[in-house]
Amino acid sequence: MPEPFVLQCAYHAAGRCRSCTLLGTPYDRQLADKQARAEAALAGHPVEWAAPFASRPAAFRNKAKLVAGGTRARPTLGILDGRQHGVDLSGCGLYEAGLDEVVGSLTDVVGDLGLVPYAVPARSGELKHVLVTHSPDGELMLRFVLRSHGQVGRIRRQLPDLVATYPGARVVSVNIQPAHAAVLEGPEEIVLTGDQELTMRVNGVPLRLRPRSFFQTNTAVAAGLYRQARSWVDEVDPASLWDLYCGVGGFALHAALRPDGTAREVLGIESSADAVDSARATASALGLAVRFRAADATGSLAHGDGPEMVVVNPPRRGIGPDLARRIEASGAGHVLYSSCNVASLARDIAAMPGFVPVRARVFDMFPQTEHLEVLTLLRRLP
Numbered sequence: 001m002p003e004p005f006v007l008q009c010a011y012h013a014a015g016r017c018r019s020c021t022l023l024g025t026p027y028d029r030q031l032a033d034k035q036a037r038a039e040a041a042l043a044g045h046p047v048e049w050a051a052p053f054a055s056r057p058a059a060f061r062n063k064a065k066l067v068a069g070g071t072r073a074r075p076t077l078g079i080l081d082g083r084q085h086g087v088d089l090s091g092c093g094l095y096e097a098g099l100d101e102v103v104g105s106l107t108d109v110v111g112d113l114g115l116v117p118y119a120v121p122a123r124s125g126e127l128k129h130v131l132v133t134h135s136p137d138g139e140l141m142l143r144f145v146l147r148s149h150g151q152v153g154r155i156r157r158q159l160p161d162l163v164a165t166y167p168g169a170r171v172v173s174v175n176i177q178p179a180h181a182a183v184l185e186g187p188e189e190i191v192l193t194g195d196q197e198l199t200m201r202v203n204g205v206p207l208r209l210r211p212r213s214f215f216q217t218n219t220a221v222a223a224g225l226y227r228q229a230r231s232w233v234d235e236v237d238p239a240s241l242w243d244l245y246c247g248v249g250g251f252a253l254h255a256a257l258r259p260d261g262t263a264r265e266v267l268g269i270e271s272s273a274d275a276v277d278s279a280r281a282t283a284s285a286l287g288l289a290v291r292f293r294a295a296d297a298t299g300s301l302a303h304g305d306g307p308e309m310v311v312v313n314p315p316r317r318g319i320g321p322d323l324a325r326r327i328e329a330s331g332a333g334h335v336l337y338s339s340c341n342v343a344s345l346a347r348d349i350a351a352m353p354g355f356v357p358v359r360a361r362v363f364d365m366f367p368q369t370e371h372l373e374v375l376t377l378l379r380r381l382p
Contacts, residue, residue, distance in 0.1 A: 004026030004027065004028050004029070005026065005027045005028075005057050006024060006025070006026050006027070007020070007023055007027075007057055007058050007093065007367075007368060009023055009092075009093060010091070011087075011089055011091075011092065012024075016081075016087050016089075017078070017079060017087065017089055017092075019079065019369075020094075020368035020369060021368070021369055021370060022367075022368050022369060022370065023368050027054075027057040027367060030057075030364075030367060030368070031052050031054055031362075031364055034052065034362055034364060034370075034372040035049075035052050035362050037342060037372070038342050038360065038362050038372065038374050041342035041343065041345060041346045041374075042342075042345075042346065042349070042357055042360060042376070045349075045356060045357045046356065046357075046358060047357050047358065047359065047360045047376075048358060048359050048360075049360055049361065050228070050359070050360070050361040051361075052361065052362040052363070052364060053221060053224045053225070053228070053361060053362065053363045053364065054364055055218055055220065055221050055364045055365065055366075055367050056220065056367070057367045057368070058093050058094060058367070058368075059093065059094065059095065059096050059097060059100065060094065060096060060218050060220065060221075060367060061094045061095050061096060061099065061217055061218065062096055062099065062133060062134050062135070062200075062215075062217060062218065062219045063099075063131070063132060063133045063134070063215075063217055064092075064095060064099060064102075064103050064130075064131070064132045065129065065131055065184065066078060066089075066103070066106070066129060066130045066131070066132070067079050067080055067086065067128070067129055068086065068110070068115075068117040068118060068125075068127040068128055068129060068130060069085060069086010069087065069088075069117050069119075070086045070088070070117055071116075071117065072111075072114060072115070072116045072117070073111070074111070075107055075110045075111055075115075075117050075127075076088035076107065076117070077089070077090055077103070077106055077107050077110065077130055078090065078092070080120065083121070084119075084120040084121050086117065088107065090103050090104050090106065090107055091104060094368070095134075096134060096219070098134055098138050098168075099132065099134035102132055102134065102140065102166060103132065105165070106130060106132070109162070109165060110127065110130065112158075112161070113154060113155060113158055114154065115127040115144070115146075115151055115154070115155075118147055120180075123180055125147070126146050126147050126148065126150060126151045127144065127145070127146060127151075128145045128146065128147060128177055129143075129144075129145035129177075129184060129185070130142070130143070130144055130145070131143040131145065131175075131184075131185070133198060133209065133215070135170075135198055135199060135200050135201065136200065136201045136202070136219055137199065137201055138168050139168045139169075139170040139198060139199065140166055140168045140169045140170060140171075140198070141169075141170065141171040141172075141173075141198040141209065141211065142162070142166065142169050142171070142172045142173075143171075143172075143173050143174070143175055143185075143189075143211055144173070144174050144175070145174075145175045145176075145177050145184070145185055145186070146174055146175070146176055146177070147176075147177065147178055148176065148178060149176060152174050152190060155172075155174055155192065156192055159172060159192050159193070163193075169193070170193070170195045170197075170198050170199075171191065171193055171195050171196065171197065171198050171211065172191075172192045172193045173189055173190060173191045173192060173193075173211045174189075174190045174192065175188065175189050175190075175211065175212075176188040176189075176190070185212065189211045189212055191211065196210060197209060197210050197278060197281075200215055200219065202219065202222060202223045202226060202250065203223050203226055203227060203254065205226075205250075205253050205254060205282070205286070206282055206285065206286075207248050207249065207250060207253070207278075207282060208248060208278035208279075208281055208282050209248060209278065210248075210274045210275070210277075210278055212272070212274060213247065213248050213272060213274055213275045213278060214247050214248075214275070215247070215248065216365060217365060217366065218365045218366070221363050221364060221365050221373075222250070222365070224363060225338065225363045225373065225375060226250055226251065226254045227254075228361055228363075228375055229251055229254060229255065229311070229336060229338070229375060230254045230255055232336060232359060232375075232377050233255045233309065233311075233336065234258065234259055236308075236309055236333075236334050236377075237258065238264065238307065238308035238309035238333070238334065239264065239265060239308055240264065240265040240266075240267075240307035240308050240309070241255055241264055241265070241266050241267075241307050241308070241309045241310070241311060242266075242267045242268075242269065242300070242301075242306065242307045242309075242310050242311065243255070243266065243267070243268040243269070243311040243313075244269050244297035244300060244310060244311065244312045244313075244314075244319075244323075245269075245270060245297050245312060245313045245314050245315075246268030246269060246270045246275075246276075246279065246292065246311075246313070247270055247272075247275050247279075247313070248275050248278045248279050248282070249268050249275075249278070249279030249282055249283065249290070249292065250313075251268075251311045251313060251336075251338070252266050252267075252268035252279070252290050252292070252311070253279070253282060253283060253286070253288065253290060255311070256283075256286075256288045256289075256290045257288070263288070263289055265307070266290045266291070267290075267291045267292070267293065267307070268290065268291070268292040268293070269292075269293050269295050269297050269300050270292065270293075270294065270295075270297075271294065271295065271296055271297070272294070273294040276292045276293065276294040279292045280292050297312070297314075297319075297323060298319075298320070298322050298323045298326070300326075301323075301326040301327060301329075301330045302326075302330075305330060305331060306330035306331050306332050307331075307332060308331070308332060308333055308334070309332060309333065309334045309335070309336065310327055310330070310332045310334075310335050310336070311335075311336045311337075311338070312327075312335065312336070312337050312338070313338040314339070314344075315340075316340055316341040316344065317341075317344055318339070318341060318344030318345065318347060318348045319337075319348050320348070321351050324348050324351035324352050325351065327352055327355075328351070328352045328353070328354050328355070332380070333379070333380045334377065334378060334379055334380065335352070335355055335377075335378040336375070336376070336377055336378075337349075337375070337376045337377075337378060338373065338374075338375050338376075339373065339374050339375075339376065340365075340371065340372070340373050342372070342374055345374060345376065349376075349378065352378070354380055354381055355378040355379065355380050355381065356378060356379055356381055357376050357377065357378050358377055358378065358379050359376070359377035360374060360375065360376045360377070361374070361375050362374055363375060
């Protein structure tokens with residue numbers, strides 16, 4: 001029998017980073033513990049559990065969220081320590097192949113750009129974060145988060161050198177985040193390249209990602225999640241489906257066609273207008289009649305109205321009591337709930353007593369941490 005996989009990390013061993021809270025725990029044990037937590041959250045319901053969908057235990061992240069630190073001459077990219085000083089993690093083993101090389105070279109690139117890292121204790125400097133997303137096609141979205149507009153021109157002037165260094169750079173942008181706060185990005189995005197979107201090709205669906213749009217951090221597991229969702233939707237075979245919190249349309253576009261190629265009536269609802277524009281462009285490119293609407297998910301369902309099936313993929317706080325009540329009072333016969341927080345999932349299910357969870361599966365989006373994703377199929381009680 002092979003030895004259980006245990007990720008080794010020099011940063012963790014040296015006490016420089018503790019972000020991977022489960023490092024040292026064999027991966028099989030991590031997966032079993034997450035499955036047990038999910039089952040406990042839905043205890044008392046007649047749930048048929050599919051086997052958990054495992055990730056690669058290392059080299060799985062498609063994005064890097066790097067805090068800038070150090071000095072102009074010697075920048076660091078990684079995290080901040082307890083004194084709010086930069087800790088360089090450019091050799092982190094969590095980044096997927098291709099992204100790891102980019103992250104490994106970024107400190108030199110930032111140094112060449114001449115950007116002064118933001119010093120939290122002194123509240124001085126410009127560069128706060130560097131955010132990189134890597135697509136399945138090997139293309140990149142590269143974002144520089146600055147405190148002000150002062151250094152935008154510097155990055156713009158050196159854009160040809162950046163693209164020469166990273167030929168796969170499809171989108172390069174600057175985000176302005178002026179607040180002295182632990183906030184990753186601000187509301188203003190300045191795209192410097194002609195392309196505005198990065199294509200994340202998942203199960204043959206070319207999802208389009210703009211700089212401030214959400215996408216799962218683990219492409220391979222996200223692909224598995226969408227395949228499972230499509231399979232359960234096909235089993236229910238609703239004539240109409242609404243995807244709430246649809247983002248760039250992952251669930252909606254995967255559910256648009258039946259196995260025989262006939263179309264379902266599908267509507268995606270998302271508060272981000274940029275994400276909706278991207279989802280519409282993907283649907284058009286694929287020749288799908290999926291509709292998308294920029295609106296608040298909570299107010300989308302009226303009493304007794306709505307589709308035969310509802311898909312929800314909310315943030316960690318869950319859908320909340322208001323939307324739960326609206327789904328409960330709607331005409332939907334099934335709910336497909338994708339959750340990154342089993343506590344809010346359990347609360348939301350309890351707020352919909354007219355539904356019972358019947359199928360569920362754990363998807364391990366974030367190995368080496370306590371985080372997990374659970375896909376749950378709920379059926380309305382007769």
